[in-house]
Amino acid sequence: MNLSEDCLKGLEVLADEKIVPNEAFRALIDCCFDVVLKHETESALFENSSLKNVDVIALKQTYSAFIIFILETMKSNIDNSVITHTLEDHKLSSNRIQVIIQYFNQNRIAIRKVLSITNFHYPHIIDVNWRLDYFMKSNSIEKVNTPVYLINLTTEKEEGEKGEVEFACTLDQLQDLVFKLRDAQKQIERSSIKS
Amino acid sequence: MTHQFQNFYLFVTDLDNTTFLCTSSSDLISIHIKMIIVLDSHHTEDLQFLKTVENDVIREFCNISLEFIRKGDNKKLYIAASKKLNVSPDVIENVVKGLSHLFVECSRFMLNDADFKDSLSILKFENELVDLLKEVYLEQRNEIRIILQELYPHFDHYSNLEWRLDVQVANRSLRGQTINPIYLLKLTTQSGGTQEKKEHILQTDPNNLKHLCNELEAALMEIRSNDCRRIMRNIK
Numbered sequence: 001m002n003l004s005e006d007c008l009k010g011l012e013v014l015a016d017e018k019i020v021p022n023e024a025f026r027a028l029i030d031c032c033f034d035v036v037l038k039h040e041t042e043s044a045l046f047e048n049s050s051l052k053n054v055d056v057i058a059l060k061q062t063y064s065a066f067i068i069f070i071l072e073t074m075k076s077n078i079d080n081s082v083i084t085h086t087l088e089d090h091k092l093s094s095n096r097i098q099v100i101i102q103y104f105n106q107n108r109i110a111i112r113k114v115l116s117i118t119n120f121h122y123p124h125i126i127d128v129n130w131r132l133d134y135f136m137k138s139n140s141i142e143k144v145n146t147p148v149y150l151i152n153l154t155t156e157k158e159e160g161e162k163g164e165v166e167f168a169c170t171l172d173q174l175q176d177l178v179f180k181l182r183d184a185q186k187q188i189e190r191s192s193i194k195s
Numbered sequence: 196m197t198h199q200f201q202n203f204y205l206f207v208t209d210l211d212n213t214t215f216l217c218t219s220s221s222d223l224i225s226i227h228i229k230m231i232i233v234l235d236s237h238h239t240e241d242l243q244f245l246k247t248v249e250n251d252v253i254r255e256f257c258n259i260s261l262e263f264i265r266k267g268d269n270k271k272l273y274i275a276a277s278k279k280l281n282v283s284p285d286v287i288e289n290v291v292k293g294l295s296h297l298f299v300e301c302s303r304f305m306l307n308d309a310d311f312k313d314s315l316s317i318l319k320f321e322n323e324l325v326d327l328l329k330e331v332y333l334e335q336r337n338e339i340r341i342i343l344q345e346l347y348p349h350f351d352h353y354s355n356l357e358w359r360l361d362v363q364v365a366n367r368s369l370r371g372q373t374i375n376p377i378y379l380l381k382l383t384t385q386s387g388g389t390q391e392k393k394e395h396i397l398q399t400d401p402n403n404l405k406h407l408c409n410e411l412e413a414a415l416m417e418i419r420s421n422d423c424r425r426i427m428r429n430i431k
Contacts, residue, residue: 076370115369122379125399128407130414132423136430141343143305145430147418150350151411155397165395167384169353171418177356178411184358184378185404191360 010065
């Protein structure tokens, strides 16, 4: 694990019980995990009453260092013993290390899940709506009498950013579409049997 | 049995023409309602020109008219034809538009050959000429109807789907020990009435794909449901 010098310095400040008292330490760690998990935003750091007495520069330094620490360790899925070693090397007391390890135990899977979707991607299909019309006539043609499907795909680009793709198809075209999608869906079963 | 002599009067209306038809009750029982396209005086006049030319030329006119229905105006064709026949391009244009109107209106209402012939009776064409036009009409009716249908709906139409199954193994913020299957889908759609194709690159995961399949399959099943069948049977 390669941590920058700024990050290591920040961890040492975090170890200093005079600058960061126990109560503030707990609040800070809690806040960092919440931010990484996207439960909170950074502004929570300055609203927390337990952190009011901590020097602002030290607070920012420790906060950024610990955020980097969480992201880097979780990026490579580093196990608890290595984390303990690294923290011991930077003079954190065993009590504090215990607290941090507990947070990692609780949130490891959730954080890695967040990291796995922290990426760019194509619009992701999350839902589909359909409507079946019976096309009888229009201003330019009569006696058509054929079914027409209207398909509406709901997509998501970033989290919460919805989009849609809308198109019409005839019965034959829909059969073609479903056939291809089923084939695609079966492929994953075929692949998993082979491997 | 007075009603044996009774006649039924039917109004056949389309956008710009109204036709009065008279039929006997026995005809009506055989459920054949006559359908006639009434050409207005402009079209009738324009089409008189066809009486003066050879069959080959008429065929050529039919071809140009079909081209007009497919792609719209082409002034160059009119000018070329007008030089050959030694008339003004306007005459050619009017004949082409008259013929196109005839074909489109007849296709629109799916006229059968007898009705088509009756619609032409007002023009007082020779039988040979009527047969020629009828032949072209019956030959081209399906294609013309497809063209007319494309105008609706103005939505994009499904054209093709290609898919690819990827497994994401790492990204900038996450290394190792993850397998994240992603389906990449390339959906091609065609916008109504034109040849213009659009490509949508989309992705989805196995769970959502399964949901998508199930929903669309339900849509396909719906058409075989009793409700749906009843509606389709009753709309003729």
